Amino acid sequence: MTLARPTARSTTQPTALSPAHERLLAQVPVGERSVIETETIAYDHEGLPLEGYLARDAQADERRPAVLVLHDWHGVGDNVRMRAQMLARSGYVAFAADLYGADVRPEGDAAREVAGTYYRDLALLRARVAAGFSWLQQH
Numbered sequence: 001m002t003l004a005r006p007t008a009r010s011t012t013q014p015t016a017l018s019p020a021h022e023r024l025l026a027q028v029p030v031g032e033r034s035v036i037e038t039e040t041i042a043y044d045h046e047g048l049p050l051e052g053y054l055a056r057d058a059q060a061d062e063r064r065p066a067v068l069v070l071h072d073w074h075g076v077g078d079n080v081r082m083r084a085q086m087l088a089r090s091g092y093v094a095f096a097a098d099l100y101g102a103d104v105r106p107e108g109d110a111a112r113e114v115a116g117t118y119y120r121d122l123a124l125l126r127a128r129v130a131a132g133f134s135w136l137q138q139h
Contacts, residue, residue, distance in 0.1 A: 021082040030089045035059045038085065041095070042102065045131035051102040052132060053081050054095050054139075055088035068133050069096040073111035075104055097132020099125065 017025065030036060037058040043050050053076050056064070067087050071080045080096045087094035099118060100106075106114045118125040 017082055017085075018078050021078045025082050025085055025089075028086045028089045031057070031091075033059050034089070036085055036088045038081070038088075041135065043131065043135045045128055049102040050098040050128070050131065051076065052096055052098050052135065053084055054093070055081075055084040056093040057088055057091070060091075064091060064093045066093040066095065066136055068129075068136055069094055070129065070132075071096060071099065073115040074106060075100050077105055093136075095132065095136045097129060097135075099128040099132075 035058045037056055039054045041052040041054050043052060053069075069080060069084050069087070071077070076096050076098050084094035084096045100114060104114065118128070
């Protein structure tokens with residue numbers, strides 16, 4: 001299987017979290033000089049647009065360890081973005097990979113159906129994870 005080389009564009013528009021997620025995030029201390037920057041990252045896998053989420057300390061002078069974050073049934077939503085920001089506050093570069101595709105954020109029974117597609121096709125699941133990992137390695 002050949003993975004398409006991910007292409008990317010980034011936006012630095014802050015993605016607002018829900019008030020409940022903001023309260024949880026506030027419990028994780030951030031360094032005195034740290035500035036946590038978040039970006040929505042557009043990349044692709046075999047031509048399918050994907051939309052990941054990057055959180056990092058923009059003030060870090062040295063390279064930081066990176067963590068690939070995988071989302072739950074609902075895609076890259078508030079829970080995943082909050083976890084990425086928590087990791088960034090703890091000194092990591094966190095990239096939440098998009099396994100489903102840009103703008104695919106299912107809810108309710110649809111979430112089970114969409115997730116089931118990937119549970120039944122583990123090669124596709126691995127390829128989407130690998131595309132996210134590839135983007136993270138290159139940056």
